[in-house]
Amino acid sequence: MVAVLSMDEDKATIAIIHQYGVEEVATIESGRTGKLYESKPNEKEYYGNIFSKIKNMDIPLVIVGPGFAKEHFASFIKEKGVKKYILEGTGHAGMVGVHEAIKRGIVERVAGELRVSREIKLVEELLQKIAKNDLVAYGKNEVKKAIDMGAVKEILITHEMVREEEQMLEKAEQMGAKVHVISMFHEGGKKLASLGGIAAFLRYAIH
Known part of the structure; x- marks a missing residue:
């Protein structure tokens, strides 16, 4: 999931991009009535209202929109301690801006970067556990043995191996294991491949 804040000086729309579609969460008006107004x-208050809607979202944030309102808001949330967000320009604010960000591939790129980061983190966690001789198994034979014993909690497998190991993965999932498919197009996938292309976090020791 990715949160998109599409804003200008007049209004801000917050949407969450799920795998199944786009969910509009909130629209906040700035209270500005037009381009020619006497009091700023x-x-x-406007930025505070927006911030109150996004501060508890534990997902990546993309801020889009025309003009400089998004930059001003980014400075505002930076002062609040929020440092992880991506700024992108779009021609419109509101839901039109959200859909523009999706069509231009901005959201997909962010989601892709997040996926790669998560995959690399999983492989690094695996390597740390191997170094500590912790609850892990790697290589096809060891992982198969762990699955047969019902000891597997999570499986990491390179995308190249998925098809040939479908039956083993199905059995693991039936026993409650979670399967993570790791791309070979980054360092994490290459490290996993060097361990036989498949590994598992275990519920308990199998030796």
Whole structure:
């Protein structure tokens, strides 16, 4: 999932991009009535209202929109301690801007970067456990043995091996194991391949 904040000086729309579609979460109005106005709207109040809607979201945030409102808001949340977000320009704010970000591949790119980061983190965790002789198994024979014993909690497998090991993966999933398919197009996948292309985090020791 990725959160998209599509905003300008007048309004901000927050949407969450799920695998199954786009969910509009909230739209916040700035209170500004037009381009020619005497009193400047309370920018901090507007930004504060937006921030209150996104501060508890534990997913990547993409901020899009025309003009400089998104940059000003980014500075505002940086002062609040939020440092992880991506800024991208779009021609429109609101849901139109959200869909523009999707069509231009901005959301897909962020989701892809997140997926790669997660995969690399999983492989690094595996390597740390191997170094500590912790609850892991790697290589086809060891993982198969662990599955047969019902000891597997999670499986890491390179995408190249998935097809040839479908039956083994299905059996693992039936026993409650979670399967992570690791791409070979980054360092994590190459490290996993050097261990036989498949490994598992275990519920308990099998030796």
